[in-house]
Amino acid sequence: xxxxxxxxxxxxxxxxxxxxxxxxxxxxxxxxxxxxxxxxxxxxxxxxxxxxxxxxxxxxxxxxxxxxxxxxxxxxxxxxxxxxxxxxxxxxxxxxxxxxxxxxxxxxxxxxxxxxxxxxxxxxxxxxxxxxxxxxxxxxxxxxxxxxxxxxxxxxxxxxxxxxxxxxxxxxxxxxxxxxxxxxxxxxxxxxxxxxxxxxxxxxxxxxxxxxxxxxxxxxxxxxxxxxxxxxxxxxxxxxxxxxxxxxxxxxxxxxxxxxxxxxxxxxxxxxxxxxxxxxxxxxxxx
Amino acid sequence: xxxxxxxxxxxxxxxxxxxxxxxxxxxxxxxxxxxxxxxxxxxxxxxxxxxxxxxxxxxxxxxxxxxxxxxxxxxxxxxxxxxxxxxxxxxxxxxxxxxxxxxxxxxxxxxxxxxxxxxxxxxxxxxxxxxxxxxxxxxxxxxxxxxxxxxxxxxxxxxxxxxxxxxxxxxxxxxxxxxxxxxxxxxxxxxxxxxxxxxxxxxxxxxxxxxxxxxxxxxxxxxxxxxxxxxxxxxxxxxxxxxxxxxxxxxxxxxxxxxxxxxxxxxxxxxxxxxxxxxxxxxxxxx
Numbered sequence: 001x002x003x004x005x006x007x008x009x010x011x012x013x014x015x016x017x018x019x020x021x022x023x024x025x026x027x028x029x030x031x032x033x034x035x036x037x038x039x040x041x042x043x044x045x046x047x048x049x050x051x052x053x054x055x056x057x058x059x060x061x062x063x064x065x066x067x068x069x070x071x072x073x074x075x076x077x078x079x080x081x082x083x084x085x086x087x088x089x090x091x092x093x094x095x096x097x098x099x100x101x102x103x104x105x106x107x108x109x110x111x112x113x114x115x116x117x118x119x120x121x122x123x124x125x126x127x128x129x130x131x132x133x134x135x136x137x138x139x140x141x142x143x144x145x146x147x148x149x150x151x152x153x154x155x156x157x158x159x160x161x162x163x164x165x166x167x168x169x170x171x172x173x174x175x176x177x178x179x180x181x182x183x184x185x186x187x188x189x190x191x192x193x194x195x196x197x198x199x200x201x202x203x204x205x206x207x208x209x210x211x212x213x214x215x216x217x218x219x220x221x222x223x224x225x226x227x228x229x230x231x232x233x234x235x236x237x238x239x240x241x242x243x244x245x246x247x248x249x250x251x252x253x254x255x256x257x258x259x260x261x262x263x264x265x266x267x268x269x270x271x272x273x274x275x276x277x278x279x280x281x282x283x284x285x286x287x
Numbered sequence: 288x289x290x291x292x293x294x295x296x297x298x299x300x301x302x303x304x305x306x307x308x309x310x311x312x313x314x315x316x317x318x319x320x321x322x323x324x325x326x327x328x329x330x331x332x333x334x335x336x337x338x339x340x341x342x343x344x345x346x347x348x349x350x351x352x353x354x355x356x357x358x359x360x361x362x363x364x365x366x367x368x369x370x371x372x373x374x375x376x377x378x379x380x381x382x383x384x385x386x387x388x389x390x391x392x393x394x395x396x397x398x399x400x401x402x403x404x405x406x407x408x409x410x411x412x413x414x415x416x417x418x419x420x421x422x423x424x425x426x427x428x429x430x431x432x433x434x435x436x437x438x439x440x441x442x443x444x445x446x447x448x449x450x451x452x453x454x455x456x457x458x459x460x461x462x463x464x465x466x467x468x469x470x471x472x473x474x475x476x477x478x479x480x481x482x483x484x485x486x487x488x489x490x491x492x493x494x495x496x497x498x499x500x501x502x503x504x505x506x507x508x509x510x511x512x513x514x515x516x517x518x519x520x521x522x523x524x525x526x527x528x529x530x531x532x533x534x535x536x537x538x539x540x541x542x543x544x545x546x547x548x549x550x551x552x553x554x555x556x557x558x559x560x561x562x563x564x565x566x567x568x569x570x571x572x573x574x
Contacts, residue, residue, distance in 0.1 A: 120500060120502065139502075140499060140500050140502075142500070167499075169496065169499060169500070171492070171496055172492075175490070175492050175493050175496055176496065178488075178490070178493045178497075179493050179496035179497040179500055180500065182485045182488065182493070182497040182505075183485075183497045183500055183501040183502070183504065183505040184500075184502075184504050184505070186481070187481060187504050187505055187508040187509075188504070188560075189541075189544050189548075190477065190481055190508060190541075191508050192544075192559060192560055192563040193537060193540050193541045193544055194473070194474060194477055194537065195562075195563040195566060195567055195570075196540055196559055196562065196563055197533075197536050197537045197539075197540035197541075198469045198470075198570075199562065199563075199566055200536065200540065201465070201469065201536075203462070203465070205458070205459075205462050206462050206465045206466050206469070209456065209458055209462055209463065209466035210465075210466040210469040210470045210570070211569045211570050212427060212454075212456060212572070213407060213427050213429070213456070213466055213467065213470055213471075214470040214570040214571070214572065215407065215426075215427075215470070215471075215572065217470065217471050217474050217475070217510075217511045218469075218470040218471070218474055218570055219570070219571055220507040220508070220510045220511065221474040221477060221478050221507070221508055221510070221511055222474075222563075222567055222570065223504075223507045223508070224504045224507065224508055225560075225563050225567070226563055226564050226567030226568075227560075227564065228564075229557050229560030229561045229564055230557065232556075232557075232560045233553055233556050233557045233560060236548060236553075236556060237553060240548065243548065244545065244548055244549060246484075247541070247544070247545050247548070248545060249484050249487065249488075250480060250481065250484045250541075251538065251541055251542065251545060252484075253480050253483055253484035253487065254476075254477075254480045254484075254534070254537075254538055254541070255538065257476050257479075257480055257534070258531065258534050258535060258538060261476075261523060261527065261530065261531055261534070262531060266520055266523075266524060269519075269520050269523060270516050270517065270519075270520045272479060272483055273475075273479055273512075273514075273516030273519045273520060274516045275482075275483065275486065276479040276482040276483055276486075276509075276512050276513055277513050277514065277515070277516055279482060279486055280482055280509055280512070280513030281513075282498045283482075283485075283497070283498050283501040283505055283506070283509065284501070284506055285499070285501065285502065
């Protein structure tokens with residue numbers, strides 16, 4: 001290990017994210033302990049050498065230094081509350097939920113060593129079978145500590161994220177939720193509404209023709225609207241406030257566009273497209 | 288030639304579309320005559336062997352069997368009107384404009400041998416330098432004849448389109464315009480509005496974070512909104528009626544989504560996403 005400190009890391013939820021974290025942390029020489037509700041998953045994680053041990057009992061993690069809660073988002077708060085009822089106060093706890101405001105509001109005050117997190121990497125596949133090394137390499141990893149968060153806990157999570165090669169971003173939980181509403185949760189509904197409204201076209205000949213003629217423009221604009229329905233609704237439920245704020249601002253801007261089109265304000269419309277053409281590259285990270 | 292009839296084909300406008308048509312028609316053994324306002328383009332087309340002759344004068348085309356008008360969309364009607372003032376009535380005329388209703392309304396009654404057309408192929412590049420063989424192979428090519436169109440003229444254009452290996456679609460001009468509003472012109476504004484509304488985010492920290500965290504979902508949904516501004520506005524001007532109809536239907540559907548989000552109608556929202564997931568493949572043509 002050459003001077004590196006080996007940590008005891010607990011991971012609850014051995015799916016794509018939990019499994020990939022286990023992979024990289026084990027690779028980096030840490031001791032990873034896994035918890036999954038399914039015994040088959042526990043066995044698979046052990047057989048693949050991703051964990052030193054796995055169990056369906058959270059108590060397996062009682063002597064870990066840090067625990068990553070990688071369950072589905074609706075189970076993060078209940079899982080943390082279970083842990084907090086018996087966990088040594090020295091244990092750092094973090095999560096990987098895609099929405100941060102409500103989770104941090106629930107858990108931040110309750111546990112000074114809780115640090116909200118959101119690694120923004122993934123694949124179309126899910127589950128432990130899809131887990132892979134270096135999944136987070138080069139991807140953003142957001143942490144949302146608050147004024148109450150223990151600085152040592154933040155430092156520990158940061159250190160582990162650097163092990164992953166992820167790009168660290170620290171921000172306010174509400175800022176995170178608004179930002180992901182703009183770039184992730186909102187586009188799902190903007191994109192899905194394109195498909196849904198087209199399907200409502202009253203002239204079947206026009207709909208049929210649209211289906212025949214659609215090419216890359218429609219394909220790209222509609223892609224995230226044709227994604228996983230359960231995931232789309234789950235994000236909407238958990239990020240409802242920020243998503244509604246985003247979609248209303250979008251709708252208002254669209255009303256402006258429609259009004260400009262109706263009144264032949266071609267110059268204003270061209271100015272808008274020049275702006276969107278010029279500014280879009282600021283959103284394009286290499287990944 | 289093996290029994291094939293060699294046609295004399297005129298092409299007005301030697302850009303990407305006109306140049307690529309010239310390429311395939313010459314390759315198929317036809318005699319192609321080109322017209323461009325720029326003498327350098329005429330020379331280049333001749334030097335590359337795409338045309339037997341080229342000129343900046345339309346009169347070069349007086350003895351052709353069929354003329355493809357491949358100018359920018361705003362010049363299609365003026366060009367056709369010039370041609371109609373002296374062209375033999377036997378000459379078939381077609382165009383490649385991306386909007387068909389107004390063009391066909393102007394030219395269809397005036398010239399029984401006019402057939403509105405729209406080859407739906409392209410590249411990011413423009414101009415004769417970007418011309419390439421087989422550009423239209425496998426791509427949709429729409430023809431919009433009316434009840435007044437000479438059947439022999441339709442047959443001649445269809446025959447040439449088959450030479451290109453394009454997928455022929457015949458439809459009403461208004462249906463074409465509504466369909467392309469759904470799958471091409473509308474998505475430009477739906478996509479651009481995503482970028483534009485995000486840029487209006489009042490909190491600079493949120494905008495900055497959105498730019499840092501954006502990944503493939505935002506990239507795809509915003510792609511056509513970051514495209515050529517002049518082209519986007521030109522399409523909006525020429526397809527204004529169908530585009531407004533499309534955007535208003537989209538906006539109404541979006542209002543419904545916002546209302547369902549506000550009132551926690553998760554089941555209805557999930558039904559919508561199941562529908563968009565199931566129906567999107569009907570719009571995905573291999574190309």
